[in-house]
Amino acid sequence: MKLLRLECLKLRAKRSTWGCIVLLILLMSGIAITTTQSTLSDQRFNVASAYVGFQWLMMLLIVVAASCVSMEFEYGTIKQLAVQAKSRWQVYLTKFELILSYSLLLHILTVLVTLGLQLIFNPRLNVLARYHHQLSLLTNLGINAGLDLYGSLMIIGLVFLLASSGHNSAVAISVGVVVCFSGEGLSSLVLNTFKTVTFLTRWNPFNMMCLQEQYANRDYQDVTHLTLGQLAAGKLIWAVIFVGVGAWLFSKRRI
Amino acid sequence: MLSVYAEISREKGMTILKTDQTKLVMVQDVTLHYGRHVVLKHVNFSMKAGQIMGVIGPNGAGKTTIMKAMLGLVKVNQGTITLLNERVTPQHHAVLADNVGALIENPALYPFLTGWQQLQLVTKNESQLKWVIAALQMSAYIHQTVKHYSLGMRQKLGIAMALVTKPKLVILDEPMNGLDPQSVKLLRDLMKRLAQQGMAFLISSHILSELEKVIDTVMVIDHGRVVLQTAMQDLQQNQQQKLVLQTTADAQALTWLQRHHYACSQQADGLVVMGVTSLTPLLAGLIAQGVQFTYIGEQAVDLETILLRQLGQSVRGELE
Numbered sequence: 001m002k003l004l005r006l007e008c009l010k011l012r013a014k015r016s017t018w019g020c021i022v023l024l025i026l027l028m029s030g031i032a033i034t035t036t037q038s039t040l041s042d043q044r045f046n047v048a049s050a051y052v053g054f055q056w057l058m059m060l061l062i063v064v065a066a067s068c069v070s071m072e073f074e075y076g077t078i079k080q081l082a083v084q085a086k087s088r089w090q091v092y093l094t095k096f097e098l099i100l101s102y103s104l105l106l107h108i109l110t111v112l113v114t115l116g117l118q119l120i121f122n123p124r125l126n127v128l129a130r131y132h133h134q135l136s137l138l139t140n141l142g143i144n145a146g147l148d149l150y151g152s153l154m155i156i157g158l159v160f161l162l163a164s165s166g167h168n169s170a171v172a173i174s175v176g177v178v179v180c181f182s183g184e185g186l187s188s189l190v191l192n193t194f195k196t197v198t199f200l201t202r203w204n205p206f207n208m209m210c211l212q213e214q215y216a217n218r219d220y221q222d223v224t225h226l227t228l229g230q231l232a233a234g235k236l237i238w239a240v241i242f243v244g245v246g247a248w249l250f251s252k253r254r255i
Numbered sequence: 256m257l258s259v260y261a262e263i264s265r266e267k268g269m270t271i272l273k274t275d276q277t278k279l280v281m282v283q284d285v286t287l288h289y290g291r292h293v294v295l296k297h298v299n300f301s302m303k304a305g306q307i308m309g310v311i312g313p314n315g316a317g318k319t320t321i322m323k324a325m326l327g328l329v330k331v332n333q334g335t336i337t338l339l340n341e342r343v344t345p346q347h348h349a350v351l352a353d354n355v356g357a358l359i360e361n362p363a364l365y366p367f368l369t370g371w372q373q374l375q376l377v378t379k380n381e382s383q384l385k386w387v388i389a390a391l392q393m394s395a396y397i398h399q400t401v402k403h404y405s406l407g408m409r410q411k412l413g414i415a416m417a418l419v420t421k422p423k424l425v426i427l428d429e430p431m432n433g434l435d436p437q438s439v440k441l442l443r444d445l446m447k448r449l450a451q452q453g454m455a456f457l458i459s460s461h462i463l464s465e466l467e468k469v470i471d472t473v474m475v476i477d478h479g480r481v482v483l484q485t486a487m488q489d490l491q492q493n494q495q496q497k498l499v500l501q502t503t504a505d506a507q508a509l510t511w512l513q514r515h516h517y518a519c520s521q522q523a524d525g526l527v528v529m530g531v532t533s534l535t536p537l538l539a540g541l542i543a544q545g546v547q548f549t550y551i552g553e554q555a556v557d558l559e560t561i562l563l564r565q566l567g568q569s570v571r572g573e574l575e
Contacts (some may be wrong), residue, residue, distance in 0.1 A: 006376050013368050077363040080376070080416070083326050083351050255328050 003085055003094040007068075011098060016067065020060040024106065025113055028053045032117040043122045044131055048140045051117060053110040054148040055181070061106060061152060062176040065099045065159045066169035069250070074168060079255055088251035096160060096243060103152045107145045114141060132216065147212045154208060154235050155180055157242030164250040183209025188223065202226055208235040279304050279424060279455050285324060285334035287479075294320045295331070296479040302457065304423065305450050309470035310459040311562050317479040318459040319360060322426050325457070326357055338424065357426040362413025366402035370412050373401060378420050387419040390445055391438075406433035414442065418449070425449075427458045431465055443469045463559045475562060483561075490561060498534075500541075501525040501550035508546045515540065527554060 011017050031051040035043050046052075069092075072078040078088075085091045115138075118125055127138040135143070155176060162172035179186070187206035194201045202225040211231045214220035224231060280302040287295040295317050302308055310318045323329045325336055327348035336343045341350040356377075364373055370393060374384050388394050391411050401409065410433045417425050431439050446456055446469055460466045467473075473490065475483040502508045505526055512519045512528060517537070519528040531537060541548075 009372065009375065010365060010368070013365075013372055015367065071365070075363060075365055076361055077365060079323075079326070079328060079357075079359055080363045082328055082345075083348070083355070083357060084377075086349055087346065255323070 003090060004098065006084075007094055007098045011064075011068070011102065014067075016064060017102075020064055021106070021109065024053065024056050024060055024110065027056045028110070028113055028117060032121040036121050040125065043125050044137055047114060047118050047122065047125060047127065047137055048131060048144060050110045050114040050141060050144065053114060054107075054144065057103075057106050057110055058148070058152065058155060058180050059177060061099070061103055062155065062159050062173055062180065063169075064102065065156050066163045066172035066176065068095050068099055069160050069163035070166065070169040070172065073253070082255060089247050092160070092164070092247040092250045093243075096156065099156050099160075100153065103149060103156065107149045107152075111141060111145050143215070144212065147215055150232070151209070151211060151235065154205070154239040154242065157239040157246065158205075161242045161246030161249065164246045164253065179206065179209065183207075184213065184223075191223075191225070198225055203234055205234075205238045207231070208238055211235060278302070279306075279339065280325065280457075281335070281337045282321070282325065283335050283337075285321070285331050285336060287320060287324060287329065287331045287333075294479050295324070298334070298476075298479070298481055300474055300481060300484055302424070302455050304453045304455055306472055307446060307450050307456040307458065307470045308472040308474060309466045310457060310474050310476060311461075311463060311466065312476035316476045318476055319428055320479075321476070322357070322359055322428055322457065322459065325426060326351060326355065326359070328359075353420070354423045355426065356417035356420060356422040356424075357428075358413045358417045358430060359426070359428045362409050362416070364401045364404075364409060364412060367400060369400050370397040370404070370408075370415075373412060374416060374419055377416050380420075383419050383421065387415045390418075391415050392441060407435055407438060410434055411438060418445075421449070421454065423453070424455045424457065427456065429460055430458060431460055431462045439465055463562060464557065467557065473561070497554035498528040498531045498537075499525045499550070499552045499554045500528065500548065502541070503547040503549065504545070507544060508541055511541060511544050511546075512537075524554075525550065 028051040031046065031053075035046045035051070038046070072081060072091075078091075081091050082088055085094075115127065118127060125137065127141070128136045131137040131140045133140070158179060159172050159176040162175050163169055166172060183206040187204055187210065190201050190204045190206065191198060207224050207226065208231055210220055210224050211228070214224060214228055214231060218228075221227065226234065278301045282298055282300050285295050285298040286293070298317075298321060300308075310321070312318055320329065324331050325338075325343065327343045327345045330345050338350050339354060341347075343351065368376075371384070371388075374387065374397075378384065388397050391414065393408075393411055393415060396404065396408060401412065404412065410430070414427065414430055417427060430442065434442065443465070446458075450456060450471075456470075458466065458470065467487065470487060472486050473483070474481055500508065501524075505521060508526055509519060509521055512526070517528050518530055519526055521527075528537070538548075538551075
């Protein structure tokens with residue numbers, strides 16, 4: 001609990017923590033402004049996808065997560081942390097818990113900002129009206145936020161792992177962004193290269209990035225070769241693997 | 256185990272325990288190597304409450320590594336380190352959290368935090384925070400962010416973080432780095448005061464002239480081995496006394512001294528005579544030769560001389 005309090009203090013004091021929130025709102029607002037002249041269908045799509053807020057959010061989250069781990073080695077503060085905590089595993093898991101909480105807050109904020117922007121820029125839309133899967137637009141927005149939040153588990157795990165093995169956050173940020181936004185392409189590359197062992201390669205981590213797409217469009221199963229449930233389970237398993245390996249690297253790294 | 260500790264003082268509501276007879280820290284037969292490179296070789300020493308031990312040695316001798324091992328930051332290949340009878344390893348070091356403060360290599364600071372926030376990472380106790388800020392005279396800048404601090408200010412903050420909880424053992428690696436003379440004196444006086452209250456210090460420094468003013472025990476490390484460990488008082492007493500003479504006729508005095516089998520040499524600060532047990536015959540003899548004295552004094556044996564002598568012996572020992 002003490003470690004979590006200390007990590008919160010550091011996160012709150014960092015300008016980038018608040019800068020990310022401001023930037024996210026600005027970027028979402030920018031997209032919202034461009035939708036005023038769009039068709040109702042496009043407006044619904046933009047609201048359901050939080051005015052591209054989930055993508056922006058993930059990119060900013062990758063930056064915050066990477067620096068949360070790598071700064072300890074960059075500033076040499078890992079020595080102080082390692083002495084204060086029972087183990088470095090505890091430090092790592094506390095940081096993971098903190099960034100997950102930050103991700104949750106960002107997702108809640110994104111949904112609230114989306115609703116605010118919808119009222120300002122797309123007032124003709126009724127968020128309670130039916131949209132995809134016979135659910136309201138508001139429910140679709142909520143489900144998308146939930147799926148994105150669930151997806152952030154694996155991305156944060158991967159970024160933490162990369163940040164634990166490198167000397168600065170640049171590599172972790174770059175790889176995190178590539179995996180996050182090109183996961184589908186990378187997965188197709190893997191699946192097409194090793195066609196004979198699809199039963200195995202379909203479990204590659206990049207494939208798990210298609211969870212949201214497959215939820216929106218069930219035909220995606222032909223691409224991923226996994227059911228929605230399998231994708232969700234695979235994502236969780238990869239998240240656990242990334243966190244475990246990352247924590248091990250973090251605890252073994254020479255100080 | 257803790258029952259043997261006697262409470263000796265209270266300052267600003269905080270209790271400091273003193274263990275006069277009991278060992279606070281025990282380092283036994285510690286050996287550490289990275290691959291084939293041996294960093295520490297059978298290191299043994301112990302510390303008790305109130306002791307101020309200086310660790311000296313050339314660069315790469317193993318001073319910082321032994322400190323890191325005591326903090327559970329590196330895994331030793333052989334031997335044990337115990338603090339308050341609890342073994343310290345990278346996996347098990349819960350005893351460190353409340354009992355040890357440390358400044359290793361550079362101060363570990365987050366540039367985006369203020370000095371006050373940085374100290375809050377160590378303790379929430381406001382009276383302790385205020386005490387250390389006042390003791391190290393940091394109140395003028397404690398609420399500024401660390402990125403605006405000078406090297407000396409950062410160093411002071413690093414030291415403050417090590418002291419703020421008033422732990423039983425404080426490990427300081429090169430604490431005088433970047434400090435101005437006033438701050439060095441302030442730190443020296445503070446350490447002496449805290450040691451009197453039972454706080455133990457393990458300090459490494461290359462500024463030997465400053466270190467010898469504060470330490471009561473010295474440990475010389477070379478190539479990962481402890482080549483000397485002794486109380487400063489014993490060290491000074493065991494050193495051969497040297498007499499320094501400045502005369503109006505050094506050449507004539509030197510000839511007379513050599514003829515009378517005194518071990519002497521001409522040095523920059525005058526004639527240095529070693530092993531003088533009785534002063535009167537020496538002075539009487541020289542005066543009879545018509546030699547006039549402008550200065551007579553004793554040459555103090557400083558830590559630098561001791562270090563260089565010990566390292567010389569260590570190298571000779573290895574060659575033999």
